[in-house]
Amino acid sequence: MRRLHVPGTAAMAGITAIALAGLLGFSTTVHAKTHDVKFTAMETEIVVKGTGEKYKAWTFNGQMPGPVVRVTEGDTVNFTLDNPKTNFFGHSMDFHAAEIDFLKNYREIKPGQTISYTFVAKKPGLFFYHCGAPPMLQHIARGMFGAIIVDPKDPKVWPKADREYLLVQSEFWENPDDVQAMFDRKFDNVIFNGGIWKYHPFFIGAAPLEAKPNELVRFYFVNAGPNEFSSMHPIGEIWDTVYESGNPANKFKGVQTYVVGPGSAATFDLISESPGVYPIVTHSLTAALRGAIAALTITPVAKDAPLMPLTPWNP
């Protein structure tokens, strides 16, 4: 017996809506979201070494880098920065993913003040955020920086990653009050994710990043600076694809080393077939040999890991 499929009224209404949406040129599958993101400026001590050594940092929410903000292209971000009256300094927030007036939104607020603004993350990619209060050099050097990922609204514009890591490079000065040394570029270390030798297996409390053979590992990489250029290279490997500013449309293939300037970002795809160790470094060697080496261990027993592993020593 032949069955006829007769659509019900609701189904027909749905089909009509989809057809109309098609005629009008917009997709029915994308629903832009609104995110309330609230950061607190915290002038506080944080651990920067596996030995437990502390540092008088200025941070967003008590961590360096600040929390990762992740939204989808087209989403709205309602941002609030609170500068508690227990702080001593003014702070601000500049989101590179936003396209809004700088004077009004990125202005410094004094202790006891709060600022809020809204932006739409119109362009997909990986963007820097930072405090811009003067001297901006010092506010970034002391830890007021982080990353916002704006995922493309159509996930099919690039291959799906099997594993993702976010690395934020920054220069580190042992004396957080020596602004002259910051101007003179006399840094003591160059670090990934706020820790000195954090992902180098030879150091106390450190742990390498891990992935399995043939996994597509996507590195979201931000250079917080404040001054030095990063020359990102995977030792023993070649970047399969590099996306400038993390935008899937800005694609380079088979790249050995890719320069990311201060205040910029790029996304790097890597597939390693063979088990082993592949250090991710800045090939600017003064920086690499002072801390900017993250070991990537390729092993069939790689554990799941968070996007920005702050362990073992940061909360």
Ligand SMILES: [Cu+2]
């Ligand atoms: Cu600040």
